[in-house]
Amino acid sequence: xxxxxxxxxxxxxxxxPRPSSRVPLDRDRILAAALSYIEEHGLSQLSMRKLxxxxxxxxxxxxxxxxxxxxxxxxxxxxIIDEMSLDEDVLPKPEYGWQDFLQRFAHGVRRIALSxxxxxxxxxxxxxxxxxxxxxxxxxxxxxxxxxxLSSEGFSDDAAVAAYRGFTSFLLGHLLxxxxxxxxxxxxxxxxxxxATSQRQGFAGFPLVDRMSGQLAxxxxxxxxxxxxxxxxxxxxxxxxx
Amino acid sequence: xxxxxxxxxxxxxxxxPRPSSRVPLDRDRILAAALSYIEEHGLSQLSMRKLxxxxxxxxxxxxxxxxxxxxxxxxxxxxIIDEMSLDEDVLPKPEYGWQDFLQRFAHGVRRIALSxxxxxxxxxxxxxxxxxxxxxxxxxxxxxxxxxxLSSEGFSDDAAVAAYRGFTSFLLGHLLxxxxxxxxxxxxxxxxxxxATSQRQGFAGFPLVDRMSGQLAxxxxxxxxxxxxxxxxxxxxxxxxx
DNA sequence: ACCTGAACACCGTTCAAGT
DNA sequence: ACCTGAACACCGTTCAAGT
Numbered sequence: 001x002x003x004x005x006x007x008x009x010x011x012x013x014x015x016x017p018r019p020s021s022r023v024p025l026d027r028d029r030i031l032a033a034a035l036s037y038i039e040e041h042g043l044s045q046l047s048m049r050k051l052x053x054x055x056x057x058x059x060x061x062x063x064x065x066x067x068x069x070x071x072x073x074x075x076x077x078x079x080i081i082d083e084m085s086l087d088e089d090v091l092p093k094p095e096y097g098w099q100d101f102l103q104r105f106a107h108g109v110r111r112i113a114l115s116x117x118x119x120x121x122x123x124x125x126x127x128x129x130x131x132x133x134x135x136x137x138x139x140x141x142x143x144x145x146x147x148x149x150l151s152s153e154g155f156s157d158d159a160a161v162a163a164y165r166g167f168t169s170f171l172l173g174h175l176l177x178x179x180x181x182x183x184x185x186x187x188x189x190x191x192x193x194x195x196a197t198s199q200r201q202g203f204a205g206f207p208l209v210d211r212m213s214g215q216l217a218x219x220x221x222x223x224x225x226x227x228x229x230x231x232x233x234x235x236x237x238x239x240x241x242x
Numbered sequence: 243x244x245x246x247x248x249x250x251x252x253x254x255x256x257x258x259p260r261p262s263s264r265v266p267l268d269r270d271r272i273l274a275a276a277l278s279y280i281e282e283h284g285l286s287q288l289s290m291r292k293l294x295x296x297x298x299x300x301x302x303x304x305x306x307x308x309x310x311x312x313x314x315x316x317x318x319x320x321x322i323i324d325e326m327s328l329d330e331d332v333l334p335k336p337e338y339g340w341q342d343f344l345q346r347f348a349h350g351v352r353r354i355a356l357s358x359x360x361x362x363x364x365x366x367x368x369x370x371x372x373x374x375x376x377x378x379x380x381x382x383x384x385x386x387x388x389x390x391x392l393s394s395e396g397f398s399d400d401a402a403v404a405a406y407r408g409f410t411s412f413l414l415g416h417l418l419x420x421x422x423x424x425x426x427x428x429x430x431x432x433x434x435x436x437x438a439t440s441q442r443q444g445f446a447g448f449p450l451v452d453r454m455s456g457q458l459a460x461x462x463x464x465x466x467x468x469x470x471x472x473x474x475x476x477x478x479x480x481x482x483x484x
Numbered sequence: 485a486c487c488t489g490a491a492c493a494c495c496g497t498t499c500a501a502g503t
Numbered sequence: 504a505c506c507t508g509a510a511c512a513c514c515g516t517t518c519a520a521g522t
Binding site: 141144151165170206207215216235 | 366386390403415419422445458
Binding site: 047048049059060063068069 | 494495496497498499
């Protein structure tokens with residue numbers, strides 16, 4: 001009883017999360033910890049040593065479970081990608097037409113991106129292992145799912161592949177921008193200061209930016225995503241029926 | 243004479259580029275060297291110390307001209323962005339309508355992205371200093387140019403801003419994917435090996451990927467860019483006239 | 485005025501040694 | 504079987520000292 005409380009105090013002072021019980025480490029726990037560390041402190045702060053201490057262990061211990069830092073980053077990407085397989089809305093095949101299928105697919109990817117804003121750029125910037133695995137759909141299972149969905153809905157092979165290309169570049173552009181205007185990497189106070197400053201002095205020399213700064217600052221991510229997606233689907237309709 | 247030849251031999255052995263004459267360093271020379279170093283060795287290989295030695299100097303000397311590594315990376319982005327201002331095709335205002343204007347604009351950005359494939363991801367992944375500076379158009383001058391071009395062609399403020407958003411996310415998605423399927427970060431031999439391997443064994447468990455692997459491997463970047471851009475322009479036409 | 489050497493704190497990674 | 508300590512090579516960065 002008394003011992004337990006003392007332990008708690010020591011932990012609080014040292015800022016360690018817990019002596020990590022006695023269960024040994026494993027790859028999944030390491031990847032999950034890395035992901036949450038990135039979301040809390042930013043990608044640039046992640047190091048093997050810090051991640052180790054987050055898990056109550058020296059950094060060198062991680063090498064038992066992960067070949068190295070590069071592999072760790074790849075594993076994080078994999079973890080993010082895998083999450084979508086758990087998403088109920090995404091997995092099912094087209095039941096209400098391919099348009100509904102792609103809508104659900106797109107929103108599923110978006111949900112995942114937005115739930116890991118600071119790690120998502122990894123998905124985009126780690127080099128894909130093959131040219132047909134286009135970010136953010138960096139998994140053969142997804143590509144297969146995508147192609148299968150469209151195929152079964154009457155897309156020719158060429159049309160399905162073209163749709164795959166259009167779909168990935170749409171997702172990548174939108175989600176990367178959305179995620180980068182979120183948190184980004186600065187404290188919220190700086191943003192406010194900057195905003196206040198430019199409010200005061202306007203944008204000298206940039207009259208149109210100045211005039212439209214109100215509109216420019218507004219966030220329309222959801223609506224934009226929706227509209228752009230609809231537009232893409234319209235385009236794919238033409239592609240399919242040609 | 244003899245001395246000169248000996249010097250040359252020493253340089254060849256040490257692999258240094260040149261004692262960098264006697265002209266002192268300057269920021270621009272540093273940024274240019276950094277950019278070309280990245281294109282040659284990849285972003286991950288760049289360090290202050292290596293960059294210094296590339297310039298015939300100890301790494302610490304760079305701090306006279308650049309506040310630190312982060313600022314160096316920002317400077318590289320700035321350098322890339324600035325290049326477009328030198329592009330004859332981009333700067334001019336609309337003379338043949340806004341569609342031609344945006345076509346030239348888009349192709350100008352694309353040219354720059356493709357000429358720095360390994361550095362371009364920096365443009366996308368460095369956090370933008372303000373939410374209205376959307377990658378890859380991270381410069382107020384460009385934003386102003388863009389808005390001015392559309393404004394003078396009859397776009398309302400709202401329509402111009404919406405066009406700006408659509409345009410940036412289109413460019414980002416396309417160019418990042420195009421650049422990442424280029425060089426990426428692996429030697430060309432690996433790619434061939436991998437391709438040969440999958441050729442041999444097919445894609446077990448992924449029948450549609452297997453069937454369409456031919457189409458998937460083909461590169462249609464140019465045509466895709468063109469088609470997608472045309473489509474975006476069509477969409478913007480509706481936006482403008484609504 | 486410009487560059488360097490030495491120093492510091494931190495990194496990724498290996499491996500023999502501890503329990 | 505799992506983790507650690509010590510070690511190595513390499514980093515970013517500061518600053519007093521050299522020319």
